Amino acid sequence: MGNIIGGGIFLLPASVAPYGTVSLLAFGVLTVGAIALALVFGRLARRSPRTGGPYVYAREAFGDFAGFLAAWSYWIMSWVSNAALAVGAVGYVHVLWPGHQSRGTDLVLALLALWLPALANLAGTRWVGAVQLVSTVLKLIPLLFIAVIGIFFFDPHKLGSFTEGGHSAIGGLSASAAILLYSYVGVESAAVSAGEVRDPERNVGRATVLGTAAAALVYLLGTLAVFGTVAHGQLVHSTAPFSDAVNTMFGGAWGGTVVAVAAVVSILGALNGWTLMSAQVPYAAAHDGLFPKFFAVRRRGVPTAGVLIGTVLASLLTVFNYASGSQRAFEVLVLVATFSATVPYLLASGAQLYFLLSGRTAEVRTGAFVRDIVLALTGFGFSLWLVAGAGYEAVYQGTLFLFAGVIVYAWMSARRRHRPAPVPEAVTEPVR
Template identity: 55%
Template sequence: MSKTTGGGAGPAPEAALGLPAASALVIGSIIGTGVFALPSALAPYGPIALVAFVAVTLGALALALTYGSLAKRIPASGGPYVYAREAFGEFAGFLNAWSYWITAWAGNAAIVVAWVGYVEVFVNTGHKTGISVLIALVGLWIPAAINLSGVRNSGAFQVITTVLKFVPLVFMATVGLLFIDPDNFGSFNASGQSALGAISAAAAIALFSYLGLEAASVVAGRVREPGRNVPRATVYGTLACAVIYLLGTLAVFGTVSHGDLGASTAPFTDAANNIFGGTWAGDAVAVAAIVSGLGALNGWTMLCAEMPYAAARDGLFPAAFAKLRGQNGVPAFGIIASTVLASLITVFSYTRFEDVFTKIVLLSVLTAVIPYLFSAAAQLYWLLVRGRESLAPRRLVRDVTVAVLAMVFSYWSIQGSGYQTVYYGLFVLLLGLPVYVWLKREGGEYGEFVEPRSPRPEAEAAVPDPQAPEMPPPARRAVPRPRTGHGVDFRLMTLRHHT
């Protein structure tokens, strides 16, 4: 029988993911169809985009190390949300959950747009908009159905697709390098901007390829031994993707002419065709990209539900997101609601924007960088305010340096997104304010102090890090009395398990 949680949340989530599945989730969420479409999106900047890619890779590794440390400190589902809430309070936690949730379903729209480009290697070669939209909707709802069938099925599908997607990427990152023609690179800075401006703009697009590095921390409650496995999956998964990304993108830039690359909807397919001649190699790459896209959509659909699930259990997201269905404890409402929103923005983008992929990518990057920024700040807060006396000076300097790099990288990514993207991103972020007010209206006035609840099931399996700074117990906080008649308990379920 399933365990149950308080507040009518239903059965507790099952810790069904081991280290291989958690690593596959990280790699599968990072490597989707974005990398397969990225060379075309970066082509307008020229080879200088590769410099931006290196800078983004260093920033992504700093973020991965930061999330690894944070996961040891708080090995509970929610990732960026729970880190911001525990460090800066519930409103900061809500903003992070809201922003990340937007990233997840908007990112799915971007992934599926790139995925359609590879499907159309075989069908709808004329790129008729109506058929493209239909293909995109099929691509969104297949992973949703897999997630609704249970976490074990989703995890197994993630492992299989991760293995399959690596084949063309490893091939291009190794054999493809032997076929590079320097004449294909074109002008080093083809954007017409200053070098710094071009690097910043290209980096904002390139960062999309690393979104998902925090995936294991978001679903930590579904990972066995999260205090140990989540940091390892995060760091090792990001490192593996970094090597494949850099070498694979370099190979595509060097095997497809600059002019053709900018107009390509399937650049890895074009690169394979140029290497071998004919179309068979390109078709094989396209099949792998299709499988890769489904794997990424499967992982991100899980994240779409897990982040609001964690926040809803604390009364900081609508209660429907906290309800688990079936014996496997699936957050069905979050899966369905997020897929519906991704479907709507996909249809809207196909009918309104010419450069669909880039527009959605920039919005997804901006809403993702906000939780990254808060997570880096939370790490600095714990290192410099709450835990500096318990760390050896050398380790303190190292961890602070990494967190500062992650924070600077996040600010830089916001700056490179462009004014229009920042405008739209800020607008959708602030749309969360009335939602927060609506949630708080249920609680009425803050009354008596209530003891925090027992640790969440996912926190009980934590493996303490003996070197992590000892954190003081959470303060008794005033929480609202639950009202009757709403079917929801809005008392904060505060984590008591800290390492």
């Protein structure tokens, strides 16, 4: 839940309001796809409860190259997303600390947002879990409060029309879905860290499905509450829809402060989880010789080299963002990161289909063959929808990033081929 719910939820109602209440229907459709994908990851984690998640499944089904592409894409997505989250946190800090905005101060705050979760990760997986639990509870309290209390202030006349802005129902559904799609990136988080989880065959599947369903419930109820408490005309132009909802319910102007605190906590919690994610997949790939071996260095259950390298790369990207003074290059990279997340999703869904259709149902450990085929196809379709929602430019740029990794794969493959073969141990005949 902590990885799925970042800072975007606090702007989502205003982002989809121009399309009308059809966006709530889009949320429902997307939730079905996200939960189907979560169920697929749960099934795959039961079959292969190892750290690495999508990388492990793709490699076991389709070989080293597919596994490498899954690991490479996921790694790029994770540290670029971390940089984006850090920059997003700075915007909410401005609400809490007005009048102190400068490029230098913002850079320092963004770097702190990256390195504080990194330090928690370096302290060990127990600290990661503790920080994630606390931050998730702290950010859920205000979101659930608004969602539940919003029922008593709900005014259907504020919802606006089913479709707005001249969009057809299908057009509004697709357009709002394209915005909402990225809210569910992170459904694979529990599977990625399966090797560090107690009883992963049971707990990873549960965490994946329950976490995704709970995040979806928070999204839907929170968005519905904002739609029903903030007048549609105001919501379309709102820069802080949850703050406006609190102010509408209780009056005053303190809602912005409460929501800003929740947003900062939410983003720091997401960074805590995604910092670990940025190290886990390279760690698994390094163990198999597909990534440089220093990614396999681990201490207290955490791949320390991966955490440090991912945080350094995210820091460099953050410095570039503030030094250039232009958001355009950074926005493109964020879209590239979103596209990159879909590659391991597609490969994992394809792996599940392969295991089912190749007669290896015993390894999948599931009895309902038809149900699992439907789930895998739904997860695959959901992932394709993510690709379409990323847009042409992101797909084009993301494909270039993806295949740039071929150079790394060629280098690692050549190194493995020239490694001396292990000398077999001498076999001693037993004395008769």
